[in-house]
Amino acid sequence: MILDLPFALPFPASLALPLLPFAGILKRDLLGFAFPQAAPRQHLEAAVDWLVRAHDRGEDGGVSYGYSLRGGWRPPYRETSGYIAETFFDLARDLGTPDYRERAIRICRWLCRVQNPDGSISNPAFDPTRGIVFDTGQVLHGLVRGFEETGDEEILKGAERAGDWLTAIADRDRRWTRNTHNRIPHVYNTRTAWALARLHKLRPTADREAVTRANLDWALSQKRGGYYDQNAFEVGVPPFTHTIAYAIRGLLESGLVLEDQRYRDAAEDSARVVIERLRPNGFLPGEIDVDGTARATYCCLTGNCQMAIIWARLHLLGGDPVFRRAAVDALRYVMSWQDIATRNQDVRGAIKGSQPVWGAYSRFTFPNWPTKFFVDAMLLSVEWLT
Numbered sequence: 001m002i003l004d005l006p007f008a009l010p011f012p013a014s015l016a017l018p019l020l021p022f023a024g025i026l027k028r029d030l031l032g033f034a035f036p037q038a039a040p041r042q043h044l045e046a047a048v049d050w051l052v053r054a055h056d057r058g059e060d061g062g063v064s065y066g067y068s069l070r071g072g073w074r075p076p077y078r079e080t081s082g083y084i085a086e087t088f089f090d091l092a093r094d095l096g097t098p099d100y101r102e103r104a105i106r107i108c109r110w111l112c113r114v115q116n117p118d119g120s121i122s123n124p125a126f127d128p129t130r131g132i133v134f135d136t137g138q139v140l141h142g143l144v145r146g147f148e149e150t151g152d153e154e155i156l157k158g159a160e161r162a163g164d165w166l167t168a169i170a171d172r173d174r175r176w177t178r179n180t181h182n183r184i185p186h187v188y189n190t191r192t193a194w195a196l197a198r199l200h201k202l203r204p205t206a207d208r209e210a211v212t213r214a215n216l217d218w219a220l221s222q223k224r225g226g227y228y229d230q231n232a233f234e235v236g237v238p239p240f241t242h243t244i245a246y247a248i249r250g251l252l253e254s255g256l257v258l259e260d261q262r263y264r265d266a267a268e269d270s271a272r273v274v275i276e277r278l279r280p281n282g283f284l285p286g287e288i289d290v291d292g293t294a295r296a297t298y299c300c301l302t303g304n305c306q307m308a309i310i311w312a313r314l315h316l317l318g319g320d321p322v323f324r325r326a327a328v329d330a331l332r333y334v335m336s337w338q339d340i341a342t343r344n345q346d347v348r349g350a351i352k353g354s355q356p357v358w359g360a361y362s363r364f365t366f367p368n369w370p371t372k373f374f375v376d377a378m379l380l381s382v383e384w385l386t
Contacts, residue, residue: 021344022069022357022364029356034336040385044378046340046349047371048091051084053345054368055103061110067346069364078114078121079132080369081107082139087372089149094379101149108146111139112158119161120169120179133169133176136162137192144198156203163199166192167207174214187219187231188243190250197257209258216254219247220266226273227290238287238295240361241303244274249310268318271310275326282333286354286361298359301337301351304330305373312380327381334374 037043054073057064062076063084085107092101116122120131121139143159146152171177176192177185193215200208222229231247232239248270255263277294278284284307286300308330315323337355342348351370353362362370378385 018067018069018072018346021342021347025347025352025357029358035339035341037332037335038340040335040378040382043335043338043340043349044375044382046338047351047375047378048349050345050347050349050366051087051368051371051375052103054371055084055088055107060113061106062114063107063368066362066365066367067350068366072346076110077368078111078123079135079138080367080372082111082121082135082142084368084372085111085142086145087375089145090376090379104142105146105150105152108142108150108152108155108158111142112154115139115158115161118168119158119163119165121162131165131169131179133166133180134186134189134192136166137189137195140166140192140195140199144195144202147202159199160203163196163203163208166196167205167211170211170214174211175218176215181233182235184235185218185230186233186243187222187228188239188246188250189215190219190254191246192250193219194250194254194257197254201257212254212258216251216263219251220262223266223270224290225292226270227288227292228270229290231290238289240287241274241284241300241307242361244270244288245303245306245310248274249306252310252313267310268314271307271314271323274307275311275322278326278329280329282329282331282336284330284333286359296360298361299333299355300353300359300361301334301355302353302361302367302370302373304334305351305370305377308334308377309373309380312377316380324381324384327377328384331374331377331381331385338374 054064057073058076063081065074065077067073085104088100088104116131121136122128122130123135140159140162143155147156147159169179176189193212196208196212228247231243248267251263252267277288283299284304285294285296286298287296289295308327311323311327340349350366351374353365353367357364
């Protein structure tokens with residue numbers, strides 16, 4: 001078997017610390033040895049503890065990008081810190097732990113500090129001044145929730161500035177065709193439209209609704225069966241289940257916020273189609289083409305967690321047991337590759353980007369967002385797993 005491993009490059013000194021745990025993970029994945037599953041709440045608690053450590057490893061309130069073979073703990077990541085704030089608010093509500101609420105508020109205030117003067121959010125790894133539509137949308141999610149939870153006017157100002165930029169950057173057709181990843185439009189920006197819809201519901205304006213609907217309607221125009229054209233990071237490649245789930249969730253939740261059944265119906269149709277690719281053991285291929293063909297032999301664990309959220313939400317909305325079963329199966333597969341027993345706190349409870357660890361999505365990395373989505377999914381589904 002030939003593996004696309006990053007070992008051809010010289011190892012910098014910064015790799016010395018993460019090399020040992022990743023060597024063990026690589027060996028286990030090569031042998032296909034899954035972990036024994038514990039009580040579901042133990043898996044949830046271990047994931048929450050790791051997310052707390054990722055926050056502690058960030059700077060000034062942001063959440064670390066995650067733990068990687070390439071240098072260990074990475075700097076804080078603005079985009080995902082935005083929606084991780086929501087997870088901490090949910091944990092505070094569901095578990096009654098004030099520390100989680102305090103963490104969420106710290107994240108929101110940090111996001112306001114790193115926001116560009118025009119209201120956008122940049123990724124310093126690419127360009128510290130150029131705003132990105134998707135990143136701004138995900139931060140907007142956190143700021144809207146932050147204001148809803150606290151009534152803090154400064155957080156609301158940050159949210160409105162982000163929303164104003166998202167409307168201003170739209171093209172003549174009100175679509176996001178610039179300031180996007182690789183400078184191409186993406187269907188998965190339905191998740192950004194959902195954030196703008198939330199802001200519109202809070203502080204309505206005609207422009208916010210128009211831009212929201214224009215991007216959602218364009219997404220519907222790209223629907224081919226249950227999947228979508230132009231839904232990958234690059235042109236001409238199959239999308240990860242990560243972006244497939246982004247697109248579906250954005251449509252579902254936007255439909256609920258806007259009370260528009262078209263978006264809900266499209267999301268439910270797509271969610272049912274994806275179930276056709278879910279194996280009995282919960283494995284979902286990490287890449288699925290627009291025609292529904294699996295294009296990967298690895299699992300994007302991130303996408304598994306996100307689809308579990310969608311399936312759980314649809315079950316709770318309509319009661320269809322097919323969705324509940326799919327959510328449970330997808331989460332059980334993720335749990336089987338979550339190490340909650342290791343003494344290494346850098347990886348204990350975290351969810352890898354891919355299974356096996358060398359899979360194409362976030363290879364050799366524990367990004368913060370798979371664990372965030374796992375926590376979200378478990379908060380919805382943990383009672384079904386017992």
